[in-house]
Amino acid sequence: MHPLMKDAFALRPRLVAWRRDFHQHPELGFQEHRSARIIAQHLRALGYQVQTGVAETGVVAVAEGSGPGPTVLLRFDMDALPIQEETGAAYASQNPGVMHACGHDGHMAIGLGVAQLLAARRDTWPGRVKFMFQPAEEGLGGAARMIEAGVLENPRPDYALGLHLWNGWPVGWVGYTPGPAMAGASMFRVVLQGRGGHGAIPHTTRDPVLAAGHVITALHTIVSRNVPAQEAGVLSVGAVHAGHAPNVIPETATLEGTLRAFQAETLRLLEQRVRTVAQSVSQAFEVQADVSFHDQVPPLINDPEVCARAQQAGARVWPEMNVLTDHRTMGSEDMALVLARVPGCYFFVGSANPDRGLNAPHHHPRFDFDDEDVLPRATALMTAAALEVLGGSP
Ligand SMILES: [Zn+2]
Ligand SMILES: [Zn+2]
The missing domain is CATH 3.30.70.360 (Alpha-Beta Plaits)
Known part of the structure; x- marks a missing residue:
């Protein structure tokens, strides 16, 4: 196993615990106060410079690497949906009528994991990482509000990366689509x-x-x-x-x-x-x-070069993954606003496990995914992509 993947799997108990805690306490767009507090606390403890309350509940965190180099923005969304959960899971939502039915609970856990892996190897990468934990992705305009609040300035990112867990595919499939990927x-x-x-x-x-x-x-x-x-x-x-x-x-x-x-x-x-x-x-x-x-x-358009580099870095840490490069969806994503301004890549990580019944579609009251399997893998993929564009060695 690649050392970075091994480190991500060593984090697995924490990744799963974070995700299930976020899952039990879902918050609607611009109300992600508890989620933001946990994120800010963890990032501060890791030595990041943290700014909270960006566009209401957004969190921005910056860390410098070993020397001068590019800045990479890593974006994760935090909001839940107005859905009554029907999974019956032990970690089901404790907030009636509100549910993490899109996987943003997983995205937050992955973001915390990536922050930890990058902090631990800070002397191996140049440049700067900038985390963007975004409120209100589900049609409420959280990305636009964070851009208005200046998330793409001081420091200005040279690259942007983001991901979405994707229950249309089982764990093992990853989609890196150059060019238009979402409508x-x-x-x-x-x-x-x-x-x-x-x-x-x-x-x-x-x-x-x-x-x-x-x-x-x-x-x-x-x-x-x-x-x-x-x-x-x-x-x-x-x-x-x-x-x-x-x-x-x-x-x-x-x-x-x-x-x-x-x-x-x-x-x-x-x-x-x-x-x-x-x-x-x-x-x-x-x-x-x-x-x-x-x-x-706008349409979400991946920069072909950044996308290819993210994919190559992913294949180094997870050689067994199956890659799709032509997946397009008519779904939309406000990460498109970031990628319209900063070259980058938004990729999809298969998260379903049909054998365990973890394959209900996104926004469904029984939506759930194989967190134990996918969270460490997605954390390693995102960390590898970030190290790759920074010029570090994944
Ligand atoms: Zn959604
Ligand atoms: Zn989503």
């Missing part, structure tokens, strides 16, 4: 303003419900008629709200949905067409459409 996303809202009235005399009204029906149908032509066939694009309408009574035509109807694409230009095209289609279709029904977009995240 960009944009949420849209269409508010249709009509004129309400009695359902028995619709000619005196301007019916936003009827307009909404036509707008929904027309929106679904955008991907098939406007997005080039070789590009990926997704449009889904996930929320439709209008009216309260069967015999009343309401004043307004609201549609909400999500757009996904791997190219920024495709995402802009989708937005532009949603605006045009919603406005012109509703105009035909004499209804006014107000179209807006929010929670926009």
Whole structure:
């Protein structure tokens, strides 16, 4: 076994204990006070310079290596989801209605493990490591808030690394995808303003419900008629709200949905067409459409060179791992905002164990992963990637 992997396995009891403690005490986005306190305490004890309360609950920690060199940013997310856990695990959530169902509890444990392994071999790597423990990844804009708060300045990172545990694969599979790896996303809202009235005399009204029906149908032509066939694009309408009574035509109807694409230009095209289609279709029904977009995240694009180096370093510490280099998901990730500014790599580490029933998908009430097997391995992979880009020797 590679010495770094051996050191990571020596840490296994602590990694599993950290993860299960975080799992028992999940916190929603921007409320990760307990998690942040534990993280800050551990990093301070290891000699890192720690800053807390960055974008509410974010933690930033810096350590200098043996001499001048590049700065690498290592990013881990901390938030849980508003889900009632159904795993029945001994370490199940003690916070009703809140659950670590995406694996961010594991990410925090891995981050603490990486910090410990790097601190222990501080005289072997040049440059600087900067940890970014981020709040509110699950659609709440934690990365954007940390960037606004200056996480990418003083010191400015030359490289950025991040990972996600991935229950779509068993432990043993790791995905390093150069170029676009996760979709960009944009949420849209269409508010249709009509004129309400009695359902028995619709000619005196301007019916936003009827307009909404036509707008929904027309929106679904955008991907098939406007997005080039070789590009990926997704449009889904996930929320439709209008009216309260069967015999009343309401004043307004609201549609909400999500757009996904791997190219920024495709995402802009989708937005532009949603605006045009919603406005012109509703105009035909004499209804006014107000179209807006929010929670926009760019596609997550890995730097091919950093990605290849992270993969090579990973293969040195874990030669038996199976590597996928073409895994792409229409899911989105706000780490994309960091990687749009700093060259880097965000990789996926298979975490399922189907034989033990640990393979429910992310965001599922029975989501759980093989923490004993994957945490030391993922910790070694991330430490190796960091040492590689710093110019140390993994
Ligand atoms: Zn998630
Ligand atoms: Zn996640």
